[in-house]
Amino acid sequence: MAETADVVVVGGGVNGTSIAYALAARGAKVTLLEKGALASGASGYSSALVRMHYTNETDARLAFASFPVFRNWTEIMGGPPVFTHTGFVTVVAPEYAENLRRNVEMLRAIGVNTTALSPKELKDLQPFVNVDDVGAAAWEPDSGYASPAETVDGFRRRAKDLGARIGPSTEVTRVVREGHRVLGVETTGGRVDAGAVVVAAGAWAPRLCRELGLPLPARPKGIDTVQVTRPPEVPRHMVFIDNIQGSYFRIESGILTLVGVPCQEWDIDPDGPLALPADAPAVGAQILTHRIPGMERATLARGYRAFDCYSGDRFAILGPVDGVDGLYLATAFSGSGFKIAPAVGTCMAELILDGRAKTVDIEPFNLRRFAEGRSPQGPYPYAPRLDQVDPPRPA
Ligand SMILES: Cc1cc2nc3c(=O)[nH]c(=O)nc-3n(C[C@H](O)[C@H](O)[C@H](O)COP(=O)(O)OP(=O)(O)OC[C@H]3O[C@@H](n4cnc5c(N)ncnc54)[C@H](O)[C@@H]3O)c2cc1C
Structure with missing residues (x-):
């Protein structure tokens, strides 16, 4: 018989584990699946600067809401401190x-x-x-910086304590959908039926979404x-x-x-x-x-x-996918997704369980902004970083 969960989270980086923790803290039955080891993607290599300076308000609010979690880690999450003040x-x-x-x-x-x-x-x-x-x-x-591995491990530990199943070495091979509705995932360890699936698969997200028929601008x-x-x-x-x-x-x-x-x-x-x-x-x-x-x-x-x-615009893609009920994206953090992970977890849990993120309005980061020609960029940007200018896509 297939395993069942309320929510499957694909990816055991800082954002996937934070989302799993926030959902489990709200009483949801969560399964987090990671194809390798936790923090083996971007999160494990992150420089993990923890600051709030942004030129757009959504990121600034996410960073501001996340900061107390890093600073008061032991009180809130238990375990050793992860934050160094500089x-x-x-x-x-x-x-x-x-x-x-x-x-x-x-x-x-x-x-x-x-x-x-x-x-x-x-x-x-x-x-x-x-x-x-x-x-x-x-x-x-x-502000300062955090320890990436200990942050991911802290989210993992708390999620597990709260009843989440954490499955390392388990690759999600396919998101299963019937018509416009997500039914769960197929994995190298069998099927998991779930009403909601969150793709927090970092650099692998475009590939997984392409197989679902969802081209990601990332x-x-x-x-x-x-x-x-x-x-x-x-x-x-x-x-x-x-x-x-x-x-x-x-x-x-x-x-x-x-x-x-x-x-x-x-x-x-x-x-x-x-x-x-x-x-x-x-x-x-x-x-x-x-x-x-x-x-x-x-x-x-x-x-x-x-x-x-x-x-495509160097801002995260966060939120539901129009036309596919139960599918959520938390990806494309564009080199900046560590410091905001605590609030990303809280907001995604609110979105999935309550229908709307209340802690920070993450609607500016919805995938549909690309079709609508909107950008979350604030009115006072700085010089574009040359290493972030898109080269042409390979043929
Ligand atoms: C060198 C470096 C420095 C950085 N510095 C900063 C910084 O100072 N401050 C900051 O805020 N951000 C920084 N970032 C960015 C930040 O670290 C990332 O945005 C963030 O870690 C992304 O986390 P994630 O959970 O979305 O993805 P990841 O950590 O990449 O996790 C995705 C996980 O999904 C798993 N996965 C993929 N496909 C599947 C599948 N099909 N089935 C199961 N599992 C799957 C992968 O194995 C991986 O573990 C930096 C990044 C790097 C690399």
Whole structure:
């Protein structure tokens, strides 16, 4: 006899496990299926910056609603803390300084503790930073970063405690539908009947949806990271997003700093071998040394290529699928889906169980926006990141 569940969640990354936890906490009978090990997709490699600065209000609200979960993890989720507090700054070029100030106003209206800084004020805060090309910075004194593996494991543990079945090494081979209604899934371990299926399959989601006859406007893209050992003269620094160079850096443990290296490899096979390009350490070093000149003497510790699923407009795809009752998407987080995962879980549970997400209105992230020509982008964007410009699709 087939297993039954109220909801099947496909994918054991930070979003799938958060959704499974939130549903189980609301009393739903949940089965989460993961084809490999939990956190073996983007989540396990995530730099996991936990900040609230966004240029669109939906992401900002999701990040704001998620932040207390990271900060008060032990109280809320049990288990060891997952959050490291460092403070956060993001810098923009002079031509985007006014946009940044407008975004800081939008964030403060939501309740985020953030301040716009002049280049001099940034220099006072982080004296080792080069501010020559900076027009303005936004500072979040409370932000930091999280431990990806422990976050996923915490969601898994709580979901399981609350009665969810977590099935690692079980691939969903097909979402079963009859006419306009989802009936469950077929897997390498047998069938699971369910009234609702959530596709939280990260970079694999376009493939799974294609087999369902649902083309997703989303593509897997590589993300490159290098880690360097900080020279003794550079102290522990805040988490940085450098919009001028299209990069970010954050500390990792006592002596390492992790640097995001722009990567333009699209349509990668998430199951294939992934290699960091030979020039990535040099590019990372150049970016880091430009912003923190004292890093000139930093030494390479290691580097790696990972990936995420990027949507056509670089915003997540969240919500029900029109015309297929019981099918929900939580995917295409476009390199930014870690810090919002707690609220994504809550909102998806509200949507599935109550018919509407109340914690944050996630309607701007619905798949139908592409057909309707809507974008969640706010009115004050920054320079587009060159590594996120779509190349033509392969023939
Ligand atoms: C290097 C890097 C740095 C990043 N830095 C940040 C950051 O600083 N802050 C931030 O907020 N975000 C960041 N991100 C993005 C963020 O990590 C991702 O958006 C997020 O982890 C996506 O989580 P997910 O659960 O949607 O997908 P994933 O973690 O990719 O999980 C999807 C899971 O689904 C499973 N799966 C797929 N198909 C099937 C199937 N058919 N059956 C069963 N299981 C299946 C996969 O095995 C996988 O485990 C970063 C990402 C990377 C790679």
